Amino acid sequence: MPKGKNQKFKLYRLAQIMLENTDEEHYITMPEIKEKLEEYEVTADRKSIYNDLKDLEKLGIEVEGEPVGNRYHYHVVERPFELPELKLLVDAIQSSKFITQKKTNTLIKKLEKLVSKYDAQKLQRQVYVSGRIKAMNESIYYTVDAIHNAISENRKIKFQYYQWNVKKEMELRHDGAWYHISPWGLSWDDENYYLVGYDSEAELIKHYRVDKMLHIRMSTEAREGKEHFKQLDMADYAKKSFGMFGGKEKTVKLLVDNRLAGVIIDRFGKDIMLIPADESHFTVNVDVHVSKQFLGWVFSLGEQVKILSPEEVVEQMQGEVKRLVEQYGE
Missing domain, CATH: 3.30.70 (Alpha-Beta Plaits)
Known part of the structure; x- marks a missing residue:
């Protein structure tokens, strides 16, 4: 029998179909698989699809077929995350004050792709648990990444720090002066993310709200204050403050x-x-x-x-x- 159309996309589309449309409670039949492949302009015969379903296991996607009447019903039996685990992650993201609403929605949409479309609906319901106050600094997501990079590179960071004024406007502190800090860790306290670092000019360990940091840059200067942090337990530090x-x-x-x-x-x-x-x-x-x-x-x-x-x-x-x-x- 001649090969069908768009064969180079077949395994990818088959994986997409199985992951999106099946789970422990939802199955798909061979005619339905063929029909959905055709929606992607991929044609294939039953035998090649049987072989491809077996090949999916090599990609870490285990598919099980169960006889129901005169047909087999197929579904994905195991995924990297179970639904209760993803619900915990969704709730943690939704309740995290330092993650903006826009970034919250983006992250949850990505998590939904790890489950079937049926289970994704259950995650969507989690999004509307409550209207918590969220951070308004959209760059915080990348600020955290920049801090981690500076720590791994053993470099100081420079940033500006802001506060809100009575007109609800962002106002740079110290007339927009740049803070030069040696970052040593991040701490979570009272629903906020904090940078814990060493201010060599003041010769003190200080902490800063990450969502109030702006224009962060990695410095060429090496970090200082190592001797102060050798004995410092970050969790203990947060507990005392x-x-x-x-x-x-x-x-x-x-x-x-x-x-x-x-x-x-x-x-x-x-x-x-x-x-x-x-x-x-x-x-x-x-x-x-x-x-x-x-x-x-x-x-x-x-x-x-x-x-x-x-x-x-x-x-x-x-x-x-x-x-x-x-x-x-x-």
């Missing part, structure tokens, strides 16, 4: 109501030592960067948490209480 706001690192002793044990463990981890103080309370020593955000976190827990030491942190809290009374008092 409330909302990634800076402040002097202190060991703070807290008196906590037993009912908040879970809150303390969720924030500081299971390795933290809870020392009984009385029948209703325990004390705990936590290493934190003392900032207004930390004091605000303690304040939000009300009478169930009290700072015991050091004295200077107690005085900072007293100062905040006094300020609040003056601000909201009559």
